[in-house]
Amino acid sequence: MESTESTLSTPAQKSLFVSACEPSANVHLAYLAKHLDTSLRICGVFEPEVFADFKHAQPSFTLKDFAIMGFFDVCKKLLFFKRAVQEMSELAKSCDVVLLLDSSSFNLPIAKRVKQSNSKARVVYYILPQVWAWKAWRAKNIESSCDYLCAILPFELDMYPRALQEQRIKYVGHPLLDEITHMKSKPLSLKNGKIAFMPGSRRGEIKRIFPIFAALAKKLNNPKILILPKHFQKLTPQALTELYGEAIKDFEISFDTNSALIESSFAFVCSGTATLEATLIGTPLVLGYKTRALDVLIARAFVRLKHIGLANIFYNALHFGSPKVGNMQIHPEFIQSQLTTQNLLKAYEQYDVEDFFNKAMQIRAYLKHGSAKEVGALLTKLLNESIARDSYG
Secondary structure: OOOOOHOOOOOOEEEEEEEEOHHHHHHHHHHOOOOOOOOOOOEOOHHHHHHOOEEEEEEEEEEHHOOOOHHHHHHHHHHHHHHHHHHHHHHHOOOHHHHHHHHHHHHHHHHHHHHHHHOOOOEEEEEEOOOOOOOOOOHHHHHHHHHHHOOOHHHHHOOOOHHHHHHEEEEEEOOOOHOOOOOOOOOOOOOOEEEEEEEEOHHHHHHHHHHHHHHHHHOOOOEEEEEEEEHHHHHHHHHHHHOOOOOHHEEEOOOHHHHHHHEEEEEEOOHHHHHHHHHHHHOOOOEEOOHHHHHHHHHHHHHOOOOOHHHHHHHHHHOOOOOOOOOOOOOEEEEEEHOOOOOOOOOOOOHHHHHHHHHHHHHHHHHOOOOHHHHHHHHHHHHHHHHHHHHHO
């Protein structure tokens, strides 16, 4: 734990507190960093390489401090999380601007403490909690705890009516479009191209989904790519074989999702952000997901969505104004008992590539552009306003 004294703002140098506790948040943060002044003093929770070009960027915690493996590790880390929230809240209060990304269970308590302290710091939330999916009541808490909200989905604006009326929320674009700048040309044939398989990043997902994907792969003559989470690069070949089984040897391995999807003509994808990545890239896909029955019951009790693929959810929001209505699909979804080799193979053989591609272009037009430039401009504006307040008292 680094001392917080060196991270406090001085009159001549403005300070930005950042809390990015997830790998994906740090990916988005790296693109945002390109739009910030490298003389800024930056502190908080992030991976050091994100701000490698900054002379005064020092995290108090990194992702490894938040890594959790299993239920008992969660219990052991409860005191750590409580202490980390308290320490990061105090650090955030001393800064000019506070930037929170995703991770609402950690970041919202920080936002509340900063606001309750009457600190001069302006609180900006980027990658908002998914109140559109569940716990919609959290929107009021977020509105009252933050000064500015950066929406990455057009329909999020309606979830925050007070902030919208006060012009404190803005659609800034979607961060995936900072990474995915061009869409592929429409593939003419699926017969000979590479096929990508993404069975998830959690061990439980992999154990349930990969054997089905592996059985499917044996029925296809195409070259196959298995896309693994980037942090799995640290695992030895033996550890990967123990996790995936001997069938892993039937695949080319990639740790670069975007590159692998670009060179693939089709993909079988576990639910998650990867379904949207494939759609934005223009790679036709089928979603397949399987989890514990208890998890499904809990999800159905709280989440009122008709699809689990983000591209399908957004496509219905585009046409109906809400992510909770509409039954249209960009790609098929096979969930729980529907996730079989036969269903996946049939969907692949009957796939309408042209229909997928036309709908995918609609999603790109709906999301418009990346978000890093817009968020960078807001942060720069707020930091400059802080300089003005200090100068004129």
